[in-house]
Amino acid sequence: MSFFSRPHAQTQEGSVAVALNGTPPPVPAPLARNLEALDERKLSSYTELKVSLHQQLLDMINLSVIDKMPAAEFRSQVGEMVRELLVRENKPLNRQEQTQLVDDILDELLGLGPIEPLLKDESVTDILVNCHSNVFVERGGQLYPTAVRFKDDRHLLRIIGRIVSAVGRRVDESQPMVDARLADGSRVNAIIPPLAVDGPLLSIRKFAKVPIDMAKLVEIGSLPQSIADLLQGIVRSRRNVLISGGTGSGKTTMLNAMSAFIDGRERILTIEDAAELQLQQVHVARLETRPANIEGKGEVTQRELVKNALRMRPDRIIVGEVRGGEAFDMLQAMNTGHEGSMTTVHANTCRDALSRLEQMIGMTGFELPTRSMRAQIASALHVVIQLERMSDGRRRVISLQEITGMEGDVVSMQEVFRFRRDSTDSEGRIHGHYVTTGIRPKFVSEFQARGIQMPEGIFDPNHVLD
Template structure:
């Protein structure tokens, strides 16, 4: 094979010269970091140069050979080609600028193409690709269109394939949906035709480079100091916690922040579909589910992992999110000596969260009486935390409730704190404050027994929570 698609007076030949294609440039636009407006503003001189070099390379090489060459060898030879092209452009760049330009162009070829600038932009939290021609990002909780484009659906599918193959997964017509993660832990979901009607869809929830801890949550207004102190006490007192909220409401972030207060001497088992929990302790065993292979075999579900975790001598079990029958096994673990365990669930209210857990128990196939299921829930769970992403983009803890037992056939709950929304200003920012219901939770007695101090004044309805 030849590297060039047709004879060209271009850079030197070598093994890479076997990458010959004959195709069109795949990426039409590369946006500079931080660019998020679909308008006619001119790209910077640097970005124009990068686009020019990238498109020249794509005209010259055969993309199908890229994945067959050792990455180090390909990068070295492509680097030489970029430098020769750059010399022909006669641009006044210093050595550092040239090196950065080479790296950026190679990112296009070996990385995730047009998405690379967005992945490197620290202000972007979510990247949402709706087919090849529409890419949106989330910044500060708000969605914005971008100028990023893929050449066509085939180009987008190639990038998706590169992502999922890196973690041993696949996506094709026989398995058109996939959950995966990037090397930095960012969560990825892709769905392709025939399930996606208009073309491939890709969602990337970026993994925060800077870990968001409880202090940061207080700083950004997601939770007041008084409630944060209580959450720390709940973790240290080994209360079982269910964190509830909608998509993107900050459930995993809250779970990570709370888990930082688990005693480092305890053995923690984490169970996830796509590993993204950030445990700070030393004694952590991380488990991840596995999808079925191309023959439909080899699948390992969360429920199987929860069952196996019970044989691993855990002190606490943390399930990233319960979605099915594993909820029953999780409750069983909480009821049999693994206190202080935590998990999350998708639900709009604390009461809805318990109803969802009840439905999941029904997915186990056991014909359990309703009262028996609810008794399991009431006995296993102690605290339900409700989170919400509000219209201004901010994630807030909106309710903290304690489960107190059963009243007849109903699981009884009492709310300790809630966020009271007061107004919305002209810019869309929501204003409000946290209030306490005046109820002193029963688990405070456990605090006293364990030597955990929480001021009683935070339960006073006249106390201003800060």
């Protein structure tokens, strides 16, 4: 098995480094240059040294062998190569420094380089790389700058390439945008120049290993217990639900938490662009879209999956997020006996969410008159929930509205609850409370018909929700 990609290298079975077994290859010129530069400037030499060694190793190593070689062996062989290079370059490091260097280089070679520690840090939920020297993380709903740096944009680009190639995607000038899911479920988006103006952009939304359930949402103050109870009734009584909110407002999390209320005997079909939902029921059939391959072929859209799902005898269909024409098929499914279906949409208000659906129906290419489009929406959907990620980092349910039908050409809705902001304290925390509008929603009759308990008195206008 040859580890060297260099044609002149003398290889030995199972060997990483020819240098250790035969004539040492000449020190590559760029490395020599970099190491000289280190001497001259005595700069943040460690990072420089590491990156430069890493780059050279990349040139020297036949990467395709990495997967086939036991990790320990790879490790020790790369360790030898690094020591060899250091000696040859007259860069004496003590044993501890060497071990650290080898560890870091291995992280760079096998893992995701400088962001590897952030990926391992459980308190980090999002990693946002704005260019090689500007990396933010989100912790507890707030963004913080970090000291993490890539050497330069090329280094960043290499890491991006590694992330996306691991899931069979690629990113280059002809495909400067890519959306992918890591093996652990985290979502990755990368967009590179020329679309990204100041250098490659990388956004990683880490997968929460333990999903936030409804009890947790109540505990962290995203909604009061009584509204959680109401949501449970809404799911049990098979109302069709649309969850609306901005990016990162917690739509998927809410969808997941609400789905937990579905009876385990029902057949649930989930359709997502990137499988994020973690339903606990046994009878769940999960579908995920597929992007086009490099030749532009083989794409399977959400729309096709929704259509196919209808032939799979689902009791309920859950679409992770509607973004296009699948909205139309989803509404049809809701209108044709798949009651209790749910989805999310990117919008800033409940009303806006409906306009977004209209636009999406427009994307199907059907020339539907506006009125019939709206009638379709009005008869399919029962409840719209608006979420918001507020300036204090907390995600809250800020409005719950019921769709009551059509008035003329307009879908009529009524608000059942709203979050009212009272004050902001010195630490920026928002305080407020939920107010009811005093309207008794129509879906309540559905609760009664199915024998579902209604939280006591929650629609009374003077009732304080907790």
